[in-house]
Amino acid sequence: MLMISLVLVLLLSEIIVTPADAIGLGVAGAVALASLGIGYYGHWLSSRRYSPEDFSSREYCPEYWAEANMIALEETLKQKVYGQHLAEKVVLDVLIGHIKNPNQAKALALSFHGTTGIGKTFVSRIIAESLFKDGLSSKYVHVFSTRLHFLHESKLPEYKNQLQYWVSSNIAACGWQMFIFDETDEMPPGLIDVLKPFLDFYPKIGGVDYRKSIYIFLSNSGGREISRRTVQQSADNMTRENITLKEMDGILKKMAFNLKGGLWHSNLIEKNLISFMVPFLPLERSHVLKCIQDDLRDKAFLSATPKITEGGNFKQVNIT
Template sequence: MYLFKGILVFFFFLTVVSADIFTFGAVLAAFCSAAYEKLFCRDSECCTDRWISTNFKGLKQTLNDKLYGQHLVADIIVNQLKGHITNQPQSALVFSFHGSTGTGKTYSTKLLVDNMYKKGMQSKYVHLISATKDYNNDSEIAYYKDKLKKFIEARVKECRRSLFIFEEKDKMPAGILDILRHYLDNYEKVGEVDYRQTTFIFISNTAENDIFTKTLEHWKNNLANPRESITFKEMEQIIKLSMFLTAAVKHNIVTILFFAGGLWHSDLIKHDLITAYVPFLPLERQHVRQCIKQGLIRKGFYKSIDEIKHGLVEEIASEFVYIPEDIQLFVVNGCKRVDQKIDLIMY
């Protein structure tokens, strides 16, 4: 009997000691982690709130103030971003930016990144992938898929809040982006890594002609209503239709051609993994004037907009090409060459 009681006491003692050791180890680990973050992450970038955070109000204000002629963009980006960050996300956040050159797709991406990441585009957690530079050979698709898969897995393993920017996505060989499906879908983990806090931005000119046509039609048919009355819903439908298919009539036969630039036949479309299709409308002369004024200040010619004479702005604006030819409404390539046009007149 005494032996049995002794054994029970011994095992009770071991349980208490083991629990204490476990608790002490957990406390020690938490302390070391906090100390590491406080000391090392104070000056060196880490995947923490100190280096990655979002000022939603500030981002919306910045987009509205600095992105001209794009009344839909700020609300779409900020609302989706806020919903993704403030709630427990079920999947990665995926933006697909569409529109012609110079309308603000890359610029708005930079504004978004600068707001989220303390080091902006220089952050080691922000990754720019260029289709024409990194994935430009149609015969290397298998190699590209493996390369992209390993790259994304390594970067997200390092930081779940990584951001990937795919530039000129429409020029990427068909099928490469299919490997992203499992990272963007509603999986808690893929290979022991959680991708639900990751953000992906696809930038392309896909649907630019359809966006242009719709905006022009709106101007012709609704002269009493500003372009700001164009809704996200109608533009989203146009982009999706352009992404999915186009009808071509050849020899009196309607042929359905599936296409979407780099997303051609992509699992991302078939499984509806794009969070938001963001339309960038063609810019008008009034928007180019705004870009010119900001460019003159940025380049140091003036200190404030009030100092800039209207005649100078019009002289620079006249150097751009406008379409359609009969009404000269939209500027070709938007604000992309503003700096060059300013230099042409100012020097």
């Protein structure tokens, strides 16, 4: 039997634990879980908006969230997302509520917060794949990266006009759209506020209903505070599952509003237009190893669960 030994070096540079085995994944997450992330579209400004006639035979603008698969969403969150009890519950509950309600009061806006490499991007991908037939490749899913699309703060007026046009024109063509903004904490301050009319409680603007769409903001802001709270929970001999969304909500809103970045003094927070601020907790060592196992299995490196042995900061995975 041929044994292939694969050594995965995890740079556990942000160990935040003292009494327990919880670790802030940081660089380690970027290395070990990079393949779980989503890619970005080509330069969105060079593309034109879509109209119903542009949709391929695989995707048409639906009359409702016809392709939404909430059962698959629930199963994938439970089977593939580790250590994120708050995110798992909030994401599932609010999406079911938004999808099943034919008369939404407003568009759904979720803001994911936590350190790098702990699942924010991965959960966004799961949501897209559960709601749209083509997942992230869907014509209805738009992914923005601050470092790619909004790099120069000096171009803020230009970015505002372009982003507002992109969102409004696509929703005018088809109301069921999903917008993902990565690195929100690095966006030029004030840019994100152009989304306010689309997230507000208006039945229609210029004859267009913007309430069906979904917005997801990914941010590292509040990550250290979330990590500190998780470590304190362990120091108090309490499980991380006892951390509640209510106690984290105020912390995240305060941090996002006061830190220089995309949500700094944002109208979206002032007017309570972000539906939920979702904390992503730092991963424990066991969570990291499970993520590695899943990734290797998904890439067909193995047909069964690999045996992972530890040695210092090195993890050796024996694959049959």
